[in-house]
Amino acid sequence: MMGDVSAIGLSSTSLVIFLLLYTSFATHLPQPAFDEKTSSFKVGVILNLGTKFGNSSRLCMEIALSDFYLAHSNHKTRLDLVFMNSPNDPLSAASAAENLITKQEVQAIVGPQTSEEAAFVSLLGNANKVPVISFSATSPSISHEKTPFFIRTAMSDSFQASAIAALVSHFTWKQIVPIYEQSEYGAGMISYVVNALKAIGAWVPYRTAIPPVSSDDFISKELLKLMNMECRVFLVNMRKSLALRLFAKAREAGMMDKDFVWILSDGLTSQLGTIRPPILRRDFYGVLGLKTLVKTSRKLQDFENRWLKVSRNDNLEVDRSDLTVFGLWAYDTVWALAVAAETEFQTNPRSENNLKTGWLKTILDVEFNGISGEFQLSGGERKRPVFEIVNVAGSSERTVGYWTEKGLQRYHSGEGSNFSTEGLSPVIWPGDTTVIPRGWVNPTVGKKLRILVPGPVKTGFHPFLRAEKDPKTGKLAVDGFVIDVFETALKELPYAVPIEYVQHNITGSMKKPTYDELVQFVFQQKYDGLVGDVTITANRSNYVDFTLPYLPSGIRMIVPLRDDWSGSAWRFLEPLSWKLWIVTGGFVIFTGFVVWVLEHRFNDAFRNSIKDQVGTTSYFIFSTLVYHHKEAIKSNLGRLVVIVWILVVLVLQSSYTASLTSMLTIRHLKPITFELRELGTQDSIGYLRGSFTGKRLLKEGFDPNRLKPFSSPEEYLDALGKGSKSGGVSAIFDEIPYIRLFLKNYCKNYTMAGTAYKAGGFGFVFPKGSPLVPDLSLALLRLGEGDRILEIEKRWFGDLSSCGNNESTLTSDRLNMAMFWVLFLITGLSSTFAVIGSLICFLHGKRRQLLERNPGERLMQKVVSVANTFDEKSVKSTGVRQRKITEMSSSRDLFDSSFIGRSENGPWIPSPSYCPSTSTDFSPPEERSLPNEQKTRAEEGTSNQ
Incomplete structure (x- = not known):
């Protein structure tokens, strides 16, 4: 802090002049009047009086002493400041302190000027129980906690x-x-x-x-x-x-x-x-x-003016800027000691023992509003400043x-x-610019960053990363998707970053380092970064910084596909989903019922006993499924319902036949298992050697003896082909990007299965706090937003979906309700409207008969009566046939008895009124329902004949 800074020293001549004139200095300041009973408190002051800073601080103390007693002339105590010179030398300061304590018998010491001096003096003060108050020693290494008799009235650094x-x-x-x-x-x-x-x-x-x-x-x-x-x-x-x-x-x-x-x-x-x-x-x-x-305050301005005047009267070459905050703290320190002296005198008897025990606490408890701000000590330190x-x-x-x-x-x-909380005003930076410096640039001497790459990498993973040392030149050749993304991101930076790819012990060690070990090398700052297919994990992030992921990731399984012939005896049911089977069966029953309603009154095939009616209706409607129905449909509405239903059956049958044919002739495969937890206790599981997935499997509770590491897709293929029983594995647990690369070549026999475990994705690794991390992360974001990373991916991996994107969710040939709901809606509406229309025509034709019934009948009797009427057989007729019957009414032999009845006047002709698409009652008049009187006369006429 600035108080520890020694200003330009005064010449030796100036120091001599100061010592000669010091005795007359009191005439420059107004002096308060004291009576003979005033008690004196001696306070030693250690300063470098050969510096501008030291003399400026001395004047501040003298002015504080004068101001305090002019304002408190009735006080019974008076500070007596005893100045000692110490030229910024700890030994000199210690010597001066010892002199003040032993010979001058001071009650407190103010100073010394620097932290080095204060460290020695505070030890002497602590040993002799004399408070040492410093307004300029700001080093935190000296504190009231370490030396209880040390008090800092400055601000700690x-x-x-x-x-x-x-x-x-x-x-x-x-x-x-x-x-x-x-x-x-x-x-x-x-x-x-x-x-x-x-x-x-x-x-x-x-x-x-x-x-x-x-x-x-x-x-x-x-x-x-x-x-x-x-x-x-x-x-x-x-x-x-x-x-x-x-x-x-x-x-x-x-x-x-x-x-x-x-x-x-x-x-x-x-x-x-x-x-x-x-x-x-x-x-x-x-x-x-x-x-x-x-x-700023009026009191502070008055003090500055008086300090400047006194300094010039004392022949000191100073201006207003030479008065620093340390001078203000010196002023407030003397004022605080004057307050403490009066308080101590009023509360404690003037004895040596009581003075030493209570004096320190009295100083620590002083509070007032000084020219530097609020004076309040906490733990022997000034309150935290602004x-x-x-x-x-x-x-x-x-x-x-x-x-x-x-x-x-x-x-x-x-x-x-x-x-x-509006932040800071704009800053003018070096170079006269308002652009905020990045805080980091490429070294001006052209130093290259040593970027570590994993390796050696197996051939199957070369699309991701290839790092091989040329045996002739000894240079490391690197390429692949990872390197391409990294170098493209570097080109996005607004500055050049020279790099050099290296591998760790590529020739000196037979053991390939794990990815966790590579991360530790960067943490230990053996390398400037790590570029590879390194997954971001929480544990690794404790040691290094990752860029944003340039490739998302997750963990799943590679499992073999097997022919799925389980439950083959019921294979014929698989083309339709169970919902579609249920809906189809329901509509078969519903359509059969509708046909019976429309045909029952005038079609002999749908009459006779209840048992025969149920059998005929069931046989008819089920036979429509194979187009083998024999019963003739006599009503127009019935024909409409059957035609629509057969259309639905045609579409269903064709789709069912196609789906079943596909299931029986095309090879259908499915994974052995879909979940990691479904693997048996005897199944072995593979994982990528050096990857964190092995630790993840151990965390899931798998036996270490069942886990097998592999290094390449070719090893994956061999192990999965053998299976656990033959020394291989039942599944490979790996990250999705590697699985996609594997399936690009082997998806006909293997697939990706299991729940996806979350992973942080692939990121580039740098030491903690590296400024490259935010810049590269921003560059990667720009690459991702512009689909440039996808272009790089296609360049190295090709079309990863070329094998049908075969994953654990296999394509299905099964038919479901969503495919046919419109057809069912049409047949349902047509059947419903046909039944409603038929019932309306029936009730319309029988309205007179129904209205002439006994009004006293109960509702149930009316319902039964209507049902009995509906159950009666009626004759089906059309308009054309009716006209022919009318024209041939003179010839009785031309009419069949089933259509024409007899009466006493000749043949009976049906009424010309009829209801389209419904049955018309052609029964003889004498068989119709007549009013009681008419019916009696008809019976009498018949009997007379």
């Missing part, structure tokens, strides 16, 4: 870690390289940054530590190393003097141009205002920085947003302390 991680996440960077000063101050917060980045999925691939006394040549060499790496996001945490040299060399190396990102820690960002504008514009243009937010995010644009810095515990936010001007 560990607080910055979350803000830095939020920036990295906001701009979707995956890597960041810390460049820090090799000191307690520089290295203290790095571990916190690493952990915060890990929580958001980013990581630190490299660290650069630069000693404070490094030469410019050393700095240039370290920057050259970074230029040769992919990462272009850098975090700088060092003192200002070293940072000025670093950025000057970075500009000379071309690292302040496009594609580079520089983030400054709080300590360095807070001192940007002390850097001369020409240097800031030239060497720091486009950098981002974190700076503790201090809200960071202002600034961007150097030209010779000044501009605010682009803020970080709070809620995340990155944009400040609304004019709305007090309210924040919004």
Whole structure:
């Protein structure tokens, strides 16, 4: 942090002048009046009084002391500040602290200036139970938890870690390289940054530590190393003097141009205002920085004016920018000690033992609103701050947003302390561009990425991947679907990525590495990536990053096909589905009933006893199925119903015959089993050697002795052909892409079966946090959306559906109800309308007879009467025949007795009225139903004759 940065040292002459004039310094500040009873609290202060930072902090403390007692002139205590000089040397600081504790007998020590010094002084304070309060030592390695008498009134550098991680996440960077000063101050917060980045999925691939006394040549060499790496996001945490040299060399190396990102820690960002504008514009243009937010107030402005006036009266060459947040913290620290001294004096008797036991707690409990903001300690540390995010644009810095515990936010001007979640304002990056850097580029020295490929690969899987070493040249030749997809995706990237394909121990080892072992090699960073048919799994994703899958996958089985003659005695039933059999039988019965209704009254074939009627009707309707019916149909409606029914029977019979012929003459095959769990306890199962499918089978509970690994489709074919009983296997458990490749050549005898187990698909493998992963994933998405991957697949595999896409769901010759529902609808409607029409005509012809019945009859008697009337035989007639009968009425011999009756006046002629398509009653008048009176007269006339 900036408090650990030593500003440019004052000359020795200036230091002498300061010591001579120090005794008269009190005349520059208004002094409060104290009575003789005022109690003094001695507080030692250790600073580097030979630096601008040290003298600036001293003036802030003096002004705080004057302001406090002018505002609290009635207090009974007064702080007495005893200053000691320490030139940024831990031993000197420890010596000064020992002098203050033993000789000056101070009750507290403020300082020292750097974290290295504070580490020594805090140990002395802890041993002597003297509180050590630091407003500038920001390294998290020193804490109240480790040394209880150490109190930090500055902000711990560990607080910055979350803000830095939020920036990295906001701009979707995956890597960041810390460049820090090799000191307690520089290295203290790095571990916190690493952990915060890990929580958001980013990581630190490299660290650069630069000693404070490094030469410019050393700095240039370290920057050259970074230029040769992919990462272009850098975090700088060092003192200002070293940072000025670093950025000057970075500009000379071309690292302040496009594609580079520089983030400054709080300590360095807070001192940007002390850097001369020409240097800031030239060497720091486009950098981002974190700076503790201090809200502007009237009290703060008054303090700045007085500090500037006093500094110039003291012959210090300073301006307003030299007053940093550390000076404000120094002011608030002295104010807090003055409050604690008065509180301690009022609550505890002035004894040495009580002072040491209660004094520390009193300091920790102090709360007030200072010029730097709310002063409140928690666990010996200042409360977590709000960071202002600034961007150097030209010779000044501009605010682009803020970080709070809620995340990155944009400040609304004019709305007090309210924040919004609108994100950050646009940032001007190095190279004077507003385009967000990707954070990663191809190394400028042309380093090739070493891409690992599986191998050696069996011939049967060469369409997927072929990787063979040329015995003459020694070069590795690779091609196949996987390589084609990978290289096509690389061409989609907006930058070049030189690669080199390698295999692991291709000649030095007889054992082929498993895919899990290949993934581990990438995790161990032995290789820059792994390109192959590698399945994405949860376990592997714990170690490496996968691109989006370029080929979907799943796990199923390859099983043999066998001739399916099971249940052959009932094979004749298979052409029709069971629903179609039931519906057909139902319509046979229904149609028979309809024909009986239409023919019963005037067709002798459908009369006689009930037994004969049932037999005749059943025989008739079933004989229509084979077109062998003999009974004549006399009604027009009956003929219509039968014709429609025979049409349906014709279609059904033809379809049934064709389907049965296909079943009996064509070879029908089916898988041995459709589910993995259906395999018997004696069945052996195969899987692809080196694949994760073997572990999946073990997880399913299969005996390891039943599992057999294979390396090629040819081995699959041989093992499946033998079967489990002959040393082979009953099924092969494998991923769908491999199964499709196998079935392309062998689908006539094998098929894919079983429930599909989910798998993550095939993806390319890279180390955790590799920036290639999101870029390649986006490229693969574009390839998939444009069907270019399908084109590559056809180029290497051909038409995988050329064998009929033979899978576990086999094509069926069975006929189902969906094919014939329209025919059944037609015959059903025609039969229904025929019955309704016939009944209407019957009731119409018998309406007078039915209406003249006894009105007192019950409903059931009426129904029985109608049924009896319907059961009576009627004579069928047509209009043409009726006209002939009328014309021949004079010749009695020409009429058959079955059509013409007799009466006392001569032959009886039927009534000219009749109902089409229904029977007309041609019975003699004397046999008709007449009114009782007429019927009596008719009987009498007959008897007279």
